[in-house]
Amino acid sequence: MTDLLLVFLSSLLGLLIAGVVVGFFFLKKITKEICMAKNLKRISNWLLMFTKLDWRNYIETMLRAEEGKSIARPFGTPIRHFSWNKIQFNPVYLSKTPLDDVEVNTEIVLGPRAKQPLKLEIPILLAGMAYGSALSLRSHQALGGAAKQVGSVLNFGNGVFLPEMRRETDKFVLQIPRAYWSREPEIWQQVDLIEIGLGHSAWASAPIRIDGYRVSPDFADRIKAIPGLDLEIHSNLPENTSFKELKQFVQDIKAASGGKPVGFKFGCSHYIERELEKMIEAGADVIFFDGNEGGTHGSPPLFQDHFGLPLLPGLCRAAKFMRDNQLCGKVSLVVGGGLSTPGDFLKCLALGADAVIVGTIAVLSMVSSQVTKTLPWEPPTEIVYHGAQKEDSFDYQLGGQHLSNYLESCLCEMKELTKILGKTRLTDLNKNDLVALDPIYAQIAEIECIY
Amino acid sequence: MFWQMLLAFGLSFLVTAFLALLFARPGINLIVDRFVKRLLQDPYPENLAEMYNVFKKVGVQNVVEADLRANDGEPLKRPFGSPIHFSDWDQLLFNPVYLSRRPIEESVSIDTSVTIGPLAKRPLEIDLPIMIGGMAYGFGPSLRAKLALAKGVDLVNTATNTGVGPFLPEERKYTKRLIIQYNRGNWGKEEEVLRQADMIEVQLGYGALGPAPVVLDAEDISEEFREYMKLRPGTELKLDSTLDGITTKRALTGLVDYLKKVTNGVPVGVKIGATHYLEKELDILVGAGVDFVTIDGAEGGINFGPAILADDCGLPTLPALCRAAAYFQKNRLDKKVSLIISGGLFNPGQFLKAIALGADAVYIGTIAMLVIAHLQVSKTIPWEPPTELVYERGKFKDELDIEKGALNIANYLKSCKEEMVLALRSMGRTSLAELTLKDLCALTPDISSMTRTELGLYAPMLASEGTND
Numbered sequence: 039m040t041d042l043l044l045v046f047l048s049s050l051l052g053l054l055i056a057g058v059v060v061g062f063f064f065l066k067k068i069t070k071e072i073c074m075a076k077n078l079k080r081i082s083n084w085l086l087m088f089t090k091l092d093w094r095n096y097i098e099t100m101l102r103a104e105e106g107k108s109i110a111r112p113f114g115t116p117i118r119h120f121s122w123n124k125i126q127f128n129p130v131y132l133s134k135t136p137l138d139d140v141e142v143n144t145e146i147v148l149g150p151r152a153k154q155p156l157k158l159e160i161p162i163l164l165a166g167m168a169y170g171s172a173l174s175l176r177s178h179q180a181l182g183g184a185a186k187q188v189g190s191v192l193n194f195g196n197g198v199f200l201p202e203m204r205r206e207t208d209k210f211v212l213q214i215p216r217a218y219w220s221r222e223p224e225i226w227q228q229v230d231l232i233e234i235g236l237g238h239s240a241w242a243s244a245p246i247r248i249d250g251y252r253v254s255p256d257f258a259d260r261i262k263a264i265p266g267l268d269l270e271i272h273s274n275l276p277e278n279t280s281f282k283e284l285k286q287f288v289q290d291i292k293a294a295s296g297g298k299p300v301g302f303k304f305g306c307s308h309y310i311e312r313e314l315e316k317m318i319e320a321g322a323d324v325i326f327f328d329g330n331e332g333g334t335h336g337s338p339p340l341f342q343d344h345f346g347l348p349l350l351p352g353l354c355r356a357a358k359f360m361r362d363n364q365l366c367g368k369v370s371l372v373v374g375g376g377l378s379t380p381g382d383f384l385k386c387l388a389l390g391a392d393a394v395i396v397g398t399i400a401v402l403s404m405v406s407s408q409v410t411k412t413l414p415w416e417p418p419t420e421i422v423y424h425g426a427q428k429e430d431s432f433d434y435q436l437g438g439q440h441l442s443n444y445l446e447s448c449l450c451e452m453k454e455l456t457k458i459l460g461k462t463r464l465t466d467l468n469k470n471d472l473v474a475l476d477p478i479y480a481q482i483a484e485i486e487c488i489y
Numbered sequence: 490m491f492w493q494m495l496l497a498f499g500l501s502f503l504v505t506a507f508l509a510l511l512f513a514r515p516g517i518n519l520i521v522d523r524f525v526k527r528l529l530q531d532p533y534p535e536n537l538a539e540m541y542n543v544f545k546k547v548g549v550q551n552v553v554e555a556d557l558r559a560n561d562g563e564p565l566k567r568p569f570g571s572p573i574h575f576s577d578w579d580q581l582l583f584n585p586v587y588l589s590r591r592p593i594e595e596s597v598s599i600d601t602s603v604t605i606g607p608l609a610k611r612p613l614e615i616d617l618p619i620m621i622g623g624m625a626y627g628f629g630p631s632l633r634a635k636l637a638l639a640k641g642v643d644l645v646n647t648a649t650n651t652g653v654g655p656f657l658p659e660e661r662k663y664t665k666r667l668i669i670q671y672n673r674g675n676w677g678k679e680e681e682v683l684r685q686a687d688m689i690e691v692q693l694g695y696g697a698l699g700p701a702p703v704v705l706d707a708e709d710i711s712e713e714f715r716e717y718m719k720l721r722p723g724t725e726l727k728l729d730s731t732l733d734g735i736t737t738k739r740a741l742t743g744l745v746d747y748l749k750k751v752t753n754g755v756p757v758g759v760k761i762g763a764t765h766y767l768e769k770e771l772d773i774l775v776g777a778g779v780d781f782v783t784i785d786g787a788e789g790g791i792n793f794g795p796a797i798l799a800d801d802c803g804l805p806t807l808p809a810l811c812r813a814a815a816y817f818q819k820n821r822l823d824k825k826v827s828l829i830i831s832g833g834l835f836n837p838g839q840f841l842k843a844i845a846l847g848a849d850a851v852y853i854g855t856i857a858m859l860v861i862a863h864l865q866v867s868k869t870i871p872w873e874p875p876t877e878l879v880y881e882r883g884k885f886k887d888e889l890d891i892e893k894g895a896l897n898i899a900n901y902l903k904s905c906k907e908e909m910v911l912a913l914r915s916m917g918r919t920s921l922a923e924l925t926l927k928d929l930c931a932l933t934p935d936i937s938s939m940t941r942t943e944l945g946l947y948a949p950m951l952a953s954e955g956t957n958d
Contacts, residue, residue: 051513052505075560082553082567083874089550089572090790095835096859099901103860106900108908117579119932242585242915243592273592273914281588308584308930308945316588330582340908344838345583345915347930351946358948482946 098339110336112419113398114240114376115343118331120350122382124475125483127455134460142453143463146393148231148370149323153297156209156231159189160449161387161464165333165374165397166213166233166303169197170257171248171269172335173401174424176434180404182207183438188445191230196248196271198260199225206438213303214291216272219261226295233326234275234288239305239346239375240334246271254424281316288321299323299370305332305345306352306375311359318363324370326395327352331376333398335423349375349386354483357390366390380448384455388467389483403444404437554796566793568876569855570697570833575787575805578839580936581929582945585915593914600920601906601913603850605688605827606756606780609749613666613688613756616646617906618844618921621898622785622831622852623670623690623760625652627714627726628705629792630858631886632657634879637861637894639663644899645906650852653692653703653728655717656682670760671748673702673728676718680751688756688781689748691741693732696762696789696806696832697799703728711881741777756780756827762802763787763809763832771816781827783852784809788833790855792880806832806843811940814847837905841912845924846940860901861894 071077088096094116101109130136148156164181167173173181178192178200185192186207193211194200198219203210212229214220216236226232237243248269258265277287291300301324302317310327317325329349330342346352353373360366373386374395383394401422409418411431420426456464459471473488474480480487509516528538544552550572554565586592593599605613621642626635629652639660642649648666651657656677661667669686671678673693683689694700705726715722735741741759748757758781759774767784774782786806791799804812810830817823830843831852840851862875868888869877877883879894913919916928930945931937937944 046506051517052509055509055516056505073556075557078553078557078560080873082550082557083569083876085550085553086567086569086572087874087876090569090788090833090855091835091859099835099856099860100863102904103863103897103901106903108904108911119579236587237585237592237915242912243587244585244911244915245595270595273594278588284588302588304587305585307586308582308943308949309586309589311948312589313587320588338908338911339836340838340841340912341915343579343836344581344842345585345912347582347945348932351932355948478946 108338108340111339111342112334112336114331114333114337115339117343118376119348120479120482122350122377122379122385124479125385125485126473126475126488127384127388127459127471128473129458130460136460137457137462140457140462142456142461143465144449144453146370146465148372148392149299149301150370151368152292152299152323154230154299155323156191156299158191158209158393160445161393162188162383162445162448163191163211163372163374163393163395164193164400165328165395166193166195166211166235167397167401168195168335169200170254170260170424171196171252172424173197173422174254174426174429174432175200175256176429176432177401177404177422177424177437178203179206180432180434180437180441181400183435184404184441184445185209187438187442188449190445193233196235198257199229200260201228214275216275217270218276223294226291226298229295229298231299231301231324232291232295233301233303233324236275236302236304238303238334239328239330239332240337240342242305242307242341242345243273244341245273252425257424281320285320292321301326301370301372303327306330306347306349306356306373307345308347310347310352310355314356314359318365318369322369324372325356326372326374327356328373328395329353329375332374333376349373349377350479351482353386353389353391358484360390380451381455383448384452384464384467385472387464388469388471390469392465400441400444404441405432406437406440406444408432408437564795564797567796567799568791568793568880570790570794571788571796571799573788573800574833576807576833577936578807578842580932581842581940581942582932583841583845583912583916584928584930586917590917592917593919595914597919599910599913599918600922601909603827603921605829605850606758607827608825609756609780610754611687611756612780613648613668615648615666615850617902617909618848618850619840619902619905620647620668620829620850620852621649621857622854623650623652623668623692624792624854624858625654625670626657626660627654627710627717627881628652628703629881630879631881631883631889632659632713633886633889633891634858634861634894635660636663637889637891638857638898639667640891640895641861641898642666642902644895645902647902648687650690651677653677655714656685657717661685671732671744673730673732674726675733683748683751684753686752686755688758689752690781690783691732691744691748691757691759693759694762694785695791695794696785696787696803697791698794699762699764699798699802700730701795701798702730703794709882714881738773738776741773745777745779758782758827758829760785762789763804763806765804767804767809767812768816771813775820775822775826779826781829781849782813783829783831784813785852786810786830786832789831790833806830806834807846808939810843810846810848815941817847837908837912840905841909841924842929844921845926845928847926857898857901860898861889863893863897865890865893 146161182192191209196215210229211231213233213235250266250268255265278284302322303326306327329352330346370392372393373391378399386394405418412420421428421432469485472485601617603618640663643664650668653672666687668688671691707725758779760783763786787803827849830848835856858879862878866875878885929942931942
């Protein structure tokens, strides 16, 4: 197979070289041809079209023209408003002593006020990626395996709790969707943290219709839905008929689950302080949110490119709110959205987050070398989605191993960096360890600027 | 013959493949080495890297356009308008709500309809705030393209605009809502034509051309177009820089009153390109009693205009919109005179932002033309851009399928509407009218002060917090 491909590629190369040789002889003629007015006009027209309207806009416009309904772009927005590279850590030499042979403590506690707080060995959580409507069972087995190995936690997203996942992993986050399922107290007792999903950045709080063909029969069976029928995620939580009811719902979960921490998940926005105020009043132990860079299985570009707030200002505003209201150490802050390197993770922790969420990058590192099974005709994600063609060819043990390697590698680097800052615990990092390369970043994060 | 050719091709393929396999690595190595040596050794003025420098310094577009000027010695006839992106729509973000206010449930319907010219006797009602801008048959789009647009907008109950072209009876037949432009030329002004309009737009200029005169040479006028215009062969068409006799506020008032009377009260408005003298122009327009104002930003598209007018003239769409909206608010014109904005708007996010910033509706142009070409571009690519299919002077204009084009533009508008409805739900708004500046935040201090929206980088000041709901 590989030989055949090599022969094919080589012959293409041969043709290319032949083309170059021929082109060399006719170069003058070709250049002259190009410079003729009518050809120049063609070139100019093409150039104009694609500088005026970038190709993504063009393709999305054409998809709209084809489908006649809101389109779903995977992975989230390509726009990056802020770069984490504009913030740097401050290593110490003699002003403080860099550390050498000590073990850096990476443990965190989520929801310290709850009766049964969730203790994790690393401050990196796997994002809620829905079982049944997005990721396949094999992918969840891989995620679970990795989570157990590194001491993180598995999240089922909008999907449903899978008791048999106990074999793969030991800690679970259950998301309570804005729909009717995941409401059984027996399930609440089996998980370690309960997250009320009010929305996420790529969809904001808009209602989501999961097309029937995307719902796996197993998932439909577990939530007692009719396979093939559309599922609806509403814009409001059914229990949230009034704020009082919502508060009661949180109390009920806490009581019925035996004191598990309860969190709220939302997408960051300009109203973040008021949202936080409400959530904490409702009894939240943990706050989860993602900046507008957050990924998704597919959502309208309008929400991805034009909604919410990027993670950096969102996190800084939330952390300030926590500090101003003396909530640090009482309510945990977990953030995500476009984070992909250990440096990003550590910067978030230093800016005031208790933990970070990884989604897209976790899936990509989980697929890792198994991309060869889908390339070159399908993107790598075709192997992790439920209902995708190559779903069954995914080796979840290998995938889990790759993901846990990635997380271990990140953790090692984070520890290295923490040592040269002269600190022994990740939770000791703070804003004084950071410096901004740009005044606007310094203002947003309330840290010093390099000049 | 066929088999022989196939055999020859196959053999040559195999031989090339074999040779390439044999010599691939040394061959590539040799070529790359020689190339790099040349790159690193040649004196700078002879070095290939100089090309990179030139293109980087001058810009590919400018090099190509300079060559075009060198060829023709005439003002550049550039399509699409300016490629420069002046307005930074990306620095504005909408504010979804979760618990601070309630998002809107699916059981509540969302109103995206808009009334243009609410004070007119027969206002124009459209189901979604997106209309097709003035693109003139003959000057730009072909007849088939115009008919596809007219048919398409009718499927989603919005309006299309004749542009400065001739009145097309077919277009009228295909659509329920037709905006007729009152042009700066001498055609299409008969009362029986004007009476057929559902809205009249007096055309004083474009964002990408300003009020410059437009001349369509006799050789650029196709036979079919000439018949519609009832022109003698060999005559050119000309749009003057001013409307005949309309240079004062009084004269404009007279014209507006005349048009209102003739048409029995359809909305009558004026279209201008955006300029720094916007407020002064608006003073005159509003004083003349118009029902709506159309402002075309500098990013607006145009068929074949001089590059200098597109790149270096006028005000970009975003600041023009913000200033016009501020003017409307100051003079309490909000529910009396409608504001239509156009120029470089391509996606529903931008449309919705324009509406939140104070526009009542938007015009789309370039993007609509590309949409009706949709999959039919396979007839033109790769040698010609898709516009060859939809322009009167395009080579493939007769191959455009009207039905398909209409369906595609309707689909596009439907898709945009659906996304805008979802967006309104997540902002907790039930209609476009409820959408305000409070639903946006800015990511840079400049954009914040230009658009008068709050800066999203910091928590809002306490004083303004109460006003947010």
